[in-house]
Amino acid sequence: MKTLSSAHIALIAVCCGYLIAPMGLAAVNVAIPALAADLGATASEVGWLPTLYMLGSVAFMLPCGKLADRVGRKKVYTAGLILNLLTTALCAMANSVESIIFWRFVQGIAASMIFATGIAIVSSVTPFDRRGKALGIVASCVYIGLTAAPAMGGFVTDLMGWRAVFYIQIPLLSVLIGFVLIKLKGEWKGDTESGFDWFGSLLFMAFSGALVFGLARLPQVEGWLYCIGSLIALCLFIFHQDRSRKPLIRLSLFRESRVFSLSLSAAFFMYASNFAVVFLLSLYLQYIKGLSPSEAGTILLVQALCMAIVAPVAGVLADRFQARIIASAGCILVAIGFVLLTLLDQASPASSVVIALLVIGIGFGLFSTPNNSAIMGAVRQAETGVASASMNLARTIGNLLGMSLVNFLINRLLGDIPLEAAPQAQLMVTIENAMMLSLVLVVFGIVVSIARGRESHTG
Numbered sequence: 001m002k003t004l005s006s007a008h009i010a011l012i013a014v015c016c017g018y019l020i021a022p023m024g025l026a027a028v029n030v031a032i033p034a035l036a037a038d039l040g041a042t043a044s045e046v047g048w049l050p051t052l053y054m055l056g057s058v059a060f061m062l063p064c065g066k067l068a069d070r071v072g073r074k075k076v077y078t079a080g081l082i083l084n085l086l087t088t089a090l091c092a093m094a095n096s097v098e099s100i101i102f103w104r105f106v107q108g109i110a111a112s113m114i115f116a117t118g119i120a121i122v123s124s125v126t127p128f129d130r131r132g133k134a135l136g137i138v139a140s141c142v143y144i145g146l147t148a149a150p151a152m153g154g155f156v157t158d159l160m161g162w163r164a165v166f167y168i169q170i171p172l173l174s175v176l177i178g179f180v181l182i183k184l185k186g187e188w189k190g191d192t193e194s195g196f197d198w199f200g201s202l203l204f205m206a207f208s209g210a211l212v213f214g215l216a217r218l219p220q221v222e223g224w225l226y227c228i229g230s231l232i233a234l235c236l237f238i239f240h241q242d243r244s245r246k247p248l249i250r251l252s253l254f255r256e257s258r259v260f261s262l263s264l265s266a267a268f269f270m271y272a273s274n275f276a277v278v279f280l281l282s283l284y285l286q287y288i289k290g291l292s293p294s295e296a297g298t299i300l301l302v303q304a305l306c307m308a309i310v311a312p313v314a315g316v317l318a319d320r321f322q323a324r325i326i327a328s329a330g331c332i333l334v335a336i337g338f339v340l341l342t343l344l345d346q347a348s349p350a351s352s353v354v355i356a357l358l359v360i361g362i363g364f365g366l367f368s369t370p371n372n373s374a375i376m377g378a379v380r381q382a383e384t385g386v387a388s389a390s391m392n393l394a395r396t397i398g399n400l401l402g403m404s405l406v407n408f409l410i411n412r413l414l415g416d417i418p419l420e421a422a423p424q425a426q427l428m429v430t431i432e433n434a435m436m437l438s439l440v441l442v443v444f445g446i447v448v449s450i451a452r453g454r455e456s457h458t459g
Contacts, residue, residue, distance in 0.1 A: 016176045017117055029050060059204065059209060061115070065116040125188070152165075213226050270440050274439075299353055377385060
């Protein structure tokens, strides 16, 4: 029997981690109505559940990427899996929505450790001419996790309650941790000479935290002050990184490569548009259309299933053709899907949601892998950890912005009304406004994706 190479073992380890992490996120989104009813959560508290998860992921993404380059990508990846296991168990045992919100924030930190290092590990052991295919497989695993999550979360919630959505992840994470510790040999590092930028890390955390809390409190004066503070922290972070001898990210990367900077920008806009879709459509299908969690979950798997099928094909195409052509075509399909979602109303059949998610899923599958391959191909081998973290940072900041905007709409239009008591008309207006915002973000993504130019790969 042929033994697996280190590249194959690394790919299996990363793919499994990228399967489980999004599964936990999307499955919990489907279980939120049951969780809210059991713990008496208000609409605004429910909005914080995915938002603070994303905050934890964003705030620690760059520090974890830099730390992985210094101490070892496998070490940080494994530590992220262990922390994810612990926080999942604590969420399952929590007796208040406040406790779950806190542990979801910590779980977001664990996600940053996993996603900042996984692609860097795969890129470190995969030959250049097969990198697009490998990244396509990784992307497909993320989407398979997202595909399984809504249906799994819905059925598990129906059968055993919302806590089981957390408990079911524990054995999966335990097996994966054992596999990584026993089978994944070796270590991969990048820049081991420079020190760790603690001040830059604190500035970036201040920026992301102030942005989230500021958007949630707009248009109050407190919200504007937070947003101004966020902008100041971001400017200080950029100023500090440009002059630091040990930056978290070398900002000259953005000036050296148009492909790198614009591919990250495209990822930011596309993921900002898409992150809140499962959360919002879960509310739409359960509260407005009256479907059960399992029925809603089955419908919501359509988008991720299409992404899982299309992503590997797009990865192979990215090894042969210009990424911007394939990725930009995907962006246009996503825009068409969001146009269909903006037309939803209380009388729309569930099949309208299925058709829109089908189009968005195909579009996102075409966009993500070529875009990721373009990013990783634009940097030096020693900086793949930071590039991987930057790529995931663009995704998670986009996710965070998208969810923060939704959180703002929920606070403005629904406020502290218990979610199950919220008037359908107000909930529908919230969903309609959110879908329109998403469409605007996709249009920006199309423009940036087309403008990136031809790729030139760095060895």
